[in-house]
Amino acid sequence: RERIIDATTKKMAEKAATWGPEVMRDLEKSLLLQVLDQVWKEHLLALDHLRQGIGLRAYGQKDPLNEYKSEAFEMFNQMLAELDDRITMILSHMEVQLTDVDDIDLYDRPDPNTYKMYRDPDFVDMGDEDTIFMEGNQNRTRSNAIHTSPLTLRQAADExxxxxxxxxxxxxxxxxxxxxxxxxxxxxxxxxx
Structure with missing residues (x-):
C-alpha cells in the first residue's frame, strides 16, 4: 500500500512540475466541478428512485422515514467515495498538451460589420389599422412596413x-x-x- 501511495505521489508531483502549479490547480478545480456535478446528478436520481420505493418498507414493519434517512446517508457516503475515485482516476490518466500562449488568440471574433441583416417580409408585424407609424399613414403595404417603425410611447403620447x-x-x-x-x-x- 505504501509503495502505491509513494508511486502516485511521485507521478502527481512530476505532472505538477511539468505543467506548473497554477495549471495543475486550475485543472484540478475544473475537473472537481465537472465530476462533482455529474456525481451529484446521479445521486439525486438515485435518491428519487429510493423515495419512490421506500413506502414498501412499511409492509415489513419498518418506519419508511427512518429507513429513507439511513439509506440516503449511506448513499451520500458512497457518492463521496465515488467522487474521490473518479477524480483520482482521471487525474492519474490525464495528459495535457500545452501550446504557446502567443499562438492563441483569445479575442478572435468575427467582425460584426460583415454580417448582413435579413428580414423576411412574411414575418414582419404589420400591426392593425390602429398602429401608429412614423409617417402617420396607416395604410401601409407589406414592403413599406419593413422600413417604418411604430412610434415610441413618448412620441405617441402627444397624439x-x-x-x-x-x-x-x-x-x-x-x-x-x-x-x-x-x-x-x-x-x-x-x-x-
Missing part, C-alpha cells in the same frame, strides 16, 4: 387624447388606462370590450 378613446389605438390590458384614471385598462375602459 393621444385622454378624452377620445378613438385616438388610443391598441392598448394592452395590463397597461395603465390612457384616460388618466390610474387604473389598469382591463379594469377601466377595457372592461366593456
Amino acid at each position: 393621444i387624447d385622454p378624452e377620445d378613446p378613438s385616438t388610443w389605438g391598441k392598448v394592452g390590458r395590463n397597461v395603465t388606462c390612457p384616460c388618466g384614471s390610474g387604473k389598469k385598462f382591463k379594469h377601466c375602459h377595457g372592461s366593456n370590450k
